[in-house]
Amino acid sequence: MEMRMPLKDYLGVIDNALKQVFDRKAVDPTKARRPLLRGIDRTMAQFKTGSSGTPTGWYRVKNGVVALTVKVASDTFEVNGEATNHLPADRFEEFLLSMRAAVEAGAFDKELADNGAGNAEVQIPKRAPGSISPEAAKLRGVKAAATRKANRENKNKAA
Incomplete structure (x- = not known):
């Protein structure tokens, strides 16, 4: 025989805010x-x-x-x-x-x-402390190359 709870026990489940x-x-x-x-x-x-x-x-x-x-x-x-x-x-x-x-x-x-x-x-x-991303390393390399080139050009102008 199946026992059912009365409806009043389920009224707490109702949430009309769920309408939204x-x-x-x-x-x-x-x-x-x-x-x-x-x-x-x-x-x-x-x-x-x-x-x-x-x-x-x-x-x-x-x-x-x-x-x-x-x-x-x-x-x-x-x-x-x-x-x-x-x-x-x-x-x-x-x-x-x-x-x-x-x-x-x-x-x-x-x-x-x-x-x-x-x-x-x-x-x-x-990442491990002190390490940099591959993109940052590449950017540093590009900037360093540009600086070295500028330094060489300035040295040649001074000579």
């Missing part, structure tokens, strides 16, 4: 990710050209530090609970690659469905 969730249009995660992925790709391309950012863009570089404000559909998308996050410029590309992988894996789907409200987190992989 019920009425909300279903979000296609793949489609919702596209603007964020395009923004990451655009930001990466701008950063690789040596741009220090634009006032209306995602980032600004100053004193070797990047101030990153992610925007999706002109709304600020909080990362790590903050509208603007700061990180070392020599780790920015790593961060963007890690963020891209997280977006593709669906780590931001809830925040995208909630229009950026939430506490999305992206971890930067740890």
Whole structure:
């Protein structure tokens, strides 16, 4: 014989605040990710050209530090609970690659469905102390070569 609980015992399950969730249009995660992925790709391309950012863009570089404000559909998308996050410029590309992988894996789907409200987190992989990224090493090499060339030219002019 099956025992059933009375209806009054189930009334605590009712949550009429769920009406907003019920009425909300279903979000296609793949489609919702596209603007964020395009923004990451655009930001990466701008950063690789040596741009220090634009006032209306995602980032600004100053004193070797990047101030990153992610925007999706002109709304600020909080990362790590903050509208603007700061990180070392020599780790920015790593961060963007890690963020891209997280977006593709669906780590931001809830925040995208909630229009950026939430506490999305992206971890930067740890490196050994004193080591630099391959991109930073390449940039140092290019700058060093330019300095050596300028020094040789100045030496030849003085002679």
